[in-house]
Amino acid sequence: MAFKFSLNNSSGVPYYRQIVNQVIYGIVNAILEPGERLPTVRQLAVDLQVNLNTIAKSYSELELRGFVNTQQGTGTFISDKKATIDPIEKEKGLRRLCSTFLDEIAALSIKTEEAFATLKKIEKERKNQK
Amino acid sequence: MAFKFSLNNSSGVPYYRQIVNQVIYGIVNAILEPGERLPTVRQLAVDLQVNLNTIAKSYSELELRGFVNTQQGTGTFISDKKATIDPIEKEKGLRRLCSTFLDEIAALSIKTEEAFATLKKIEKERKNQK
Amino acid sequence: MAFKFSLNNSSGVPYYRQIVNQVIYGIVNAILEPGERLPTVRQLAVDLQVNLNTIAKSYSELELRGFVNTQQGTGTFISDKKATIDPIEKEKGLRRLCSTFLDEIAALSIKTEEAFATLKKIEKERKNQK
């Protein structure tokens, strides 16, 4: 089954970032495999009903960060080599994301345990998507 | 101990939203109690080294969402009645936040278990802050 | 005909609140329809001769209250789903507004019947505006 993107227009997260993150998620969790081809910019723009430039921006960031390779006239493919991430940056990013996440679930009166359950549920759903 | 705000200037989350979220976090987790007075707009602006209007914007959103009451000339106080959150909105919000969170940690090649551990650690740290 | 805003600079009601209320009035009375686009922040600022930030504040409150959706870089649109209002809050708000209104017309020595007539007249005028 083809990789499925889903854009949320009320999350506040910009479209281009949602796309970038979803591709990386797919790679890290082996839903997208090295060499696999992504939809063309034009195709994805039609599918997701967003501006072509938005898709282009996403692919360009993915390329820059080494997650995909673009071959002129052929398409965009998941990179063979795993992109490396600076461990210090990773640790700082992790704390920052977690801290923000706790604030945000609190803003909905959600306890951590409840969020844990939902995180696991969504993860399972995504695994089955492959 | 007084409630402690902390702004992260590199998280990408706007100052005013960090403040809003932290107040709600404090309320939901009973660190801030009904009737308790928040710092004055001017005081907090000095403490956090941001513009007065930024704080005012935060307080104003909190008021609009029912988390605090403002009496002009007197101050800003934690609301007596617990602000209610529409359960449907809550469920949708939870899924959205979790989904975004999974994408974001994946973008750092972080496994869910690792994130869980960090979430718990931060939560414990905050509890000790009270 | 496009939706028409009008600001009263002597009513004591702040500009941003007049704008918020007028948009909601338009939505509730089906003058503004779901999906319809509001004027851009900049355009409305020019039309109404007020600062851009004042309009932004209005739109931001409308977004927070669920009456409009904003997509950065695209515009501001009337929300699809009708924003729900807590019936208890609604009842309390109604009593509060009516009570204040009675006080205020009394302060002008106006009898209730006279006010009723004027309310109906203004309502009819607005309907014709559509």
Place this chain on the structure above:
Amino acid sequence: MAFKFSLNNSSGVPYYRQIVNQVIYGIVNAILEPGERLPTVRQLAVDLQVNLNTIAKSYSELELRGFVNTQQGTGTFISDKKATIDPIEKEKGLRRLCSTFLDEIAALSIKTEEAFATLKKIEKERKNQK
């Protein structure tokens, strides 16, 4: 029965104005009669739990507008002569108040008929208060 004030701390209407309006309402609707004595500033401040200056400000505005007379050391009394209101100001004020009222009830998704009913109900309640 003594005239009863009631302050709403969440209406956004400042205390001093609520007091002024309620007194005028009482006069216009003959609940308060010429020569009748109002509570002392000190007494009312205690009763309503507000700052003494707030009551003083209310009484001072009432005096300025001719609705009450203050006699040093004796007290504050409802004025004998009816305070006059400029008919042009009255008409303009009426339109402004009605217009704002329509916007505000719309903001709660309340239809005009519903508001009319509540207005009548409150009026009747107040009459019985005398």
Place this chain on the structure above:
DNA sequence: GTGGTCTAGACCACA
């Protein structure tokens, strides 16, 4: 001294 409103203007993020 408290919060509220508004302006002017800058810079950024997004489509």
Place this chain on the structure above:
DNA sequence: GTGGTCTAGACCACG
């Protein structure tokens, strides 16, 4: 060109 954030600073309303 769209909206979002933030600063600086002024003036007002309230208690």
